[in-house]
Amino acid sequence: MDYKWISDLLDKYWEGETTLEEEAMLRDFFSVPHTNLPEALLEAAPLFQYFKGEAEKEWDVPPITLPVTTPVVKLSPLRHWMKYAAVALVAVGIGYALKQQQVRKQDAAIALRQQEMNDPQKALDETKKALQLLARNLNKGTTKMQKLAYFNEATSLVEGKDD
């Protein structure tokens, strides 16, 4: 059998000058057994048999998970109005409770003070303190008025009104 044509093709292959069709011819040639192959062809046979085997190999490709596109649903801000209402109610409740507590404390302080005033001695002391405070402040005002009087007097003297 004449193997010259396939030897020439093989040489072209090793040189990287074969076309895809010629490479397919080489794979087909080597896929069946031949007798009395020259050594050059014999050494290339396993390579082409391997290529053919790999090309025809069935691959068990697992199914892919496709990207799931879910439509975007725009949520209305009022959608959860009950949640917001509940939060507002709790906040108002806490605020009211705190305020009530403060009022109760103030009431208790006033009641305590009133209770203290029932004692005549304490009431007298407190009245004295209040009057002293008033007197102090009144004196302050008197001092100022005196200064003002001096000023008026001096002004009159300068103007020569006073004889």
Add this chain to the structure above:
Amino acid sequence: MSLERFLTQVVPVRQKLYRFAFRLLGNEEDAQDITQDALMKVWGMQEKMAELQNMEAWCMRITRNLALDKIKSRKYRLSDDLDRAGEVPAIHQQSPHAAAEQNDVMGKVHVAINALPEKYRTILQLRDIDGLSYQEIADVLDIDMNDVKVNLHRARKSVREKLQNLQVYGL
């Protein structure tokens, strides 16, 4: 990109992507992960699809980049070639003895090809197994077509030398 376009143009190439990833990574589990990641990445880059001339090559390039990143990041170790030599199907099973011998020969060819540098190996596989043209290989690897030819020539020469050294002859 609509889901319909994705299903008609991208999903059909998943077998090619899986096979490509498997050859690069050497095991099914990682090949599955990378194929899935590549498809998700393609889905995520929808706006780029309109500019593409060769979608298949683009998908394969994404797969290769992801697989190479995985190899780099995990200091990946390809599974033992000898273990997988048995997975190579026999082509002519004349007798159990001949089949075993054939498997042994195929295993040696497999080892010789896998011993090539990644670039040589990928170019050789894309050309001689997948039957891609020089231009398609250039698109997948994002290199010049002349580089493809030069590297393919070197890859074939290297495999030939390895097989001669291993004294692998056809039956």
